[in-house]
Amino acid sequence: QKEVEQNSGPLSVPEGAIASLNCTYSDQGSQSFFWYRQYSGKSPELIMFIYSNGDKEDGRFTAQLNKASQYVSLLIRDSQPSDSATYLCAVTSGGYQKVTFGTGTKLQVIP
Amino acid sequence: EAGVTQFPSHSVIEKGQTVTLRCDPISGHDNLYWYRRVMGKEIKFLLHFVKESKQDESGMPNNRFLAERTGGTYSTLKVQPAELEDSGVYFCASSQEHYGYTFGSGTRLTVV
Numbered sequence: 001q002k003e004v005e006q007n008s009g010p011l012s013v014p015e016g017a018i019a020s021l022n023c024t025y026s027d028q029g030s031q032s033f034f035w036y037r038q039y040s041g042k043s044p045e046l047i048m049f050i051y052s053n054g055d056k057e058d059g060r061f062t063a064q065l066n067k068a069s070q071y072v073s074l075l076i077r078d079s080q081p082s083d084s085a086t087y088l089c090a091v092t093s094g095g096y097q098k099v100t101f102g103t104g105t106k107l108q109v110i111p
Numbered sequence: 112e113a114g115v116t117q118f119p120s121h122s123v124i125e126k127g128q129t130v131t132l133r134c135d136p137i138s139g140h141d142n143l144y145w146y147r148r149v150m151g152k153e154i155k156f157l158l159h160f161v162k163e164s165k166q167d168e169s170g171m172p173n174n175r176f177l178a179e180r181t182g183g184t185y186s187t188l189k190v191q192p193a194e195l196e197d198s199g200v201y202f203c204a205s206s207q208e209h210y211g212y213t214f215g216s217g218t219r220l221t222v223v
Contacts, residue, residue, distance in 0.1 A: 099156065
């Protein structure tokens with residue numbers, strides 16, 4: 001079992017719709033959860049992080065965390081073509097901030 | 112604020128040669144990480160420096176890989192001798208607290 005699992009996609013949504021990206025993780029001791037966006041040929045860029053159960057909103061982005069289910073998601077409202085990228089879920093465990101990444105979900109926003 | 116800088120951006124070397132990758136973290140960031148992404152796979156952790164000390168090097172594939180961080184500033188990752196399976200994108204990242212990394216733009220290594 002992979003430590004961080006994501007559906008590789010592609011996930012296609014029409015412009016203006018809500019994109020829902022999901023991630024599960026295997027280590028119950030995971031403490032911090034991150035979403036990175038990576039455009040093709042570019043480096044990952046942090047867009048959201050969450051530590052506590054519940055929702056965290058930042059602009060059009062909402063991260064949701066459910067530690068009991070070991071599940072974290074990212075919602076993108078009013079999706080734009082510029083949101084088309086690969087979204088990487090990442091988690092940290094332990095005190096030294098080692099981050100484990102999922103393989104990423106490719107999102108395509110169709111104009 | 113300057114970001115994390117990596118160079119070279121691309122490197123093509125022959126099997127058996129040596130390559131050295133360099134990373135300059137954001138000034139003041141004690142934590143420096145090396146990651147690698149092989150085609151089609153997830154980004155994999157290689158090692159973590161706190162200042163000049165190796166905190167965790169559990170991800171280093173084998174003893175052909177040597178990482179150093181001189182004086183707690185920039186870091187180098189040397190691959191000697193390089194093998195075909197070492198091809199991939201090598202990312203460096205730095206952080207200060209628990210707010211996620213800032214990644215460099217990566218070095219694309221191709222071993223032929």
